Amino acid sequence: VEDGELYNKWTGLGFSDDALLCAAKIFKAKSPEKLDRTVLELYKNKKFDPVEIDDYRKSRDSLYNATYRIARCLGVYMEDPSPYVENYTVKWYSYGFDAETLEKIATYCFLNGHNSFEKTDEFISKLYEDGVVDDDSVADLLERLAEDDKFIRRIFSACGLTRKIIPHDRQLLSLWRGWGFGDDMILAAAQRATSAGNPVAYMNNILSSWKNSGIF
Numbered sequence: 001v002e003d004g005e006l007y008n009k010w011t012g013l014g015f016s017d018d019a020l021l022c023a024a025k026i027f028k029a030k031s032p033e034k035l036d037r038t039v040l041e042l043y044k045n046k047k048f049d050p051v052e053i054d055d056y057r058k059s060r061d062s063l064y065n066a067t068y069r070i071a072r073c074l075g076v077y078m079e080d081p082s083p084y085v086e087n088y089t090v091k092w093y094s095y096g097f098d099a100e101t102l103e104k105i106a107t108y109c110f111l112n113g114h115n116s117f118e119k120t121d122e123f124i125s126k127l128y129e130d131g132v133v134d135d136d137s138v139a140d141l142l143e144r145l146a147e148d149d150k151f152i153r154r155i156f157s158a159c160g161l162t163r164k165i166i167p168h169d170r171q172l173l174s175l176w177r178g179w180g181f182g183d184d185m186i187l188a189a190a191q192r193a194t195s196a197g198n199p200v201a202y203m204n205n206i207l208s209s210w211k212n213s214g215i216f
Contacts, residue, residue: 022050066099073106096133158190159199
C-alpha cells in the first residue's frame with residue numbers, strides 16, 4: 001500500500017513511468033524510499049524527462065567527484081558530501097571556475113591555513129569579485145601571492161619575527177607598495193624595527209614617516 005502511495009505521489013509530481021524507471025536504474029535506487037529521495041531531488045532540479053535525468057546524473061557525479069577532490073586538497077573529511085556540493089561546489093561552478101582550478105585554489109588555501117570550505121568560499125568569492133576566474137589568471141595570481149608570502153617571510157626575518165603570516169600582513173605589504181616603496185626600502189624599515197614591541201606596526205610608522213617626507 002505504501003509503495004502505491006509513493007507511486008501516486010511521483011506521478012502527481014509529473015513523472016512518467018519511463019522517467020521513474022530511468023531514475024531507479026541510473027541512480028541505483030534499490031528501495032522505494034531511496035527512489036523517493038531521488039525523485040524529490042529530480043523534482044527540485046526540474047528534471048522530468050529520461051534524457052534530462054541521465055544528463056543530470058552525469059553532471060551530479062562530476063560535481064560530487066570534484067567536491068571529493070577539493071576536500072582532499074583541503075584536508076577535510078566529509079561524511080556526507082551533499083551539503084558541500086549544494087552550498088559550495090555548485091556556486092563555484094556557477095561563477096565559472098572549473099574542477100582543476102578549484103583544486104589549485106584549495107591547495108593554496110590549505111597551505112595558508114584556510115583549510116575549510118567556509119574559508120575557501122571567502123577566498124573564491126573575492127577572486128570572483130576581482131574577475132579572476134579562468135585557470136591562467138588564477139594560476140598567475142596564486143604565483144604572485146606565493147611570491148608575496150616569500151617576501152613577507154624575508155621581512156619577518158629582518159625584523160626578528162617567527163610567527164605565521166596573517167591576512168593583515170599581506171594587506172600592509174600591498175599598502176606599502178601602493179605608497180610607492182620598493183622591496184629594498186621595506187626591508188630597510190624592517191631592519192629598523194627589530195627592537196620594537198610590535199615590529200610590523202612600527203614598520204608602518206617608519207614607512208608612513210618616510211612617505212610624508214618624500215623619502216622613497
